[in-house]
Amino acid sequence: MDYKKIDQYKKLISFLQGLVIIAIEIVLFSYVWIEKYYSNYSGAETFRGSDMLPIVLYTAVLYGFTKLNGGYKFGHLRLMDIIFSQLLSITATNVIFYFVVALLVEELGNPALFLLLTIIEWFLILGYNSIVHLIDRKIYPPRKLLLIYGDKGPEEMLDTFGSRTDKFYIAAEMSADTEMLEILRNAANFDGIIIHRVQPDFRNLLLRICYENDIRAYLVPNIADIVLWSSDETHLFDIPLLITRYHGITKVESFFKRIIDLVGAFVMMVLTSPLMLVIALIVKLYDGGPVIYKQERVTKDGKHFFIYKFRSMKLDAEENGARLASREDDRITPFGRFIRSVHLDELPQVFNILKGEMSLVGPRPERPEIIERYKNEIPEFDYRLKVKAGLTGYAQVYGRYSTASYNKLKLDMMYIEHYSLWLDLKLLFLTFKIIFIKDNSNGVEEGNEEA
Secondary structure, three states, rough: OOHHHHHHHHHHHHHHHHHHHHHHHHHHHHHHHHHHHHOOOOOOOOOOOOOOHHHEEEEEEEEHHHHHHHOOOOOOOOHHHHHHHHHHHHHHHHHHHHHHHHHHOOOOOOOOOOOOOHHHHHHHHHHHHHHHHHHHHOOOOOOEEEEOOOOOOHHHHHHHOOOOOOOOEEEEEEEEEOOOOOOOOHHOOOOOEEEEOOOHHHHHHHHHHHHHHHEEEEEOOOHHHHHHHEEOOOOOOOOOOEOOOOOOHHHHHHHHHHHHHHHHHHHHHHHHHHHHHHHHHHHHHHOOOOOOOEEEOOOHHHHHHEEEEOOOOOOOEEEEEEEOOOOOOOOOOOHHHHHHHOOOHHHHHHHHHHHOOOOOEEEOOHHHHHHHHHHHOHHHHHHHOOOEEEEOOOOHOOOOOOHHHHHHOOOOOOOHHOHHHHHHHHHHHHHHHOOOOOOOOOEEEOOOOOO
């Protein structure tokens, strides 16, 4: 298949796919607003165009939520990721506009109409995206890729790309020790190449040749690439210059981040306090042991603190020393397995946030002994301590529980080097989606030592 021709229209096709679904959702809301509520709007006769204002706002909010959630990434994300993103976005938008409409008509009416609207849109999303997915599978068959691997071997990439057989499949692997001419002869028979952990000189040469010959290349970045990625450009001289420096959180950003932490943690504490009381009671009744589990962790600048969690393991879980929870860990209690699967065991960390030991968003805090173990293999692991540890983070949203420590570090570095308050808000919103994704909470494989 000639992917080069298809790629020219891919963005347009994706735009039209998104336009259709949002147009239908807007039409449905418009009907509910104009036919069921507008006649009761006290400003209907006074303000010209007042019938359209809620529709315009609804469009903006729905588009913003869906875009933020990745709900328009047709042909890019998995089908269920797109569906769940759109379901979450439409639900959040309709909840907000139930109260907006109530304010406009000055009456907190029966929510049944908005509930019916939401259910109809749920079914619409399920049906529409299923059809689009089938069409996309026909238009964009999986790309046949050639893997060029270095010192780590091909296993990691085979496992990673094997999780998205709808988009890619690695048809062949070649070592970076192979002659360049042979690699290029083989690359011509594939839809692209993957470059993983090869030496910089060889990698740069390979990228240059791919660029010259219009060969698509997927590059797995290292830490230096991520630092370079966030560099600034300057034209002080007659040559282009890139400036690399720490792009972490400024004092002003830290101030506003702390305000968001305090407000967010307080709201979470108030809203979840009944749930926390129920969880505490069940944990206590199970075996009479302590409700809260305290564990030493490390946060910004290497400071140690004790993180709070609802105890999800048996009383003697670590009598033989610390180790990570595995998928079928027999130390986890039945109720503990449930609260871990939906991350409810993490709720007491709102108190760590209120105390200033953690933030709502940041790299997840690791145990001191695990950090020391990783630093033997990954000297850069301390880079993630440039910011305060978080309840959720970039690696939690875009990675998995079992993601390799080096890859988690790279994800955390992406957050640190591209930090903004907007990114924090985006990650907080996306966290609601990953709560229900099993890969983000089901533990590591038995015997795996990765965090």
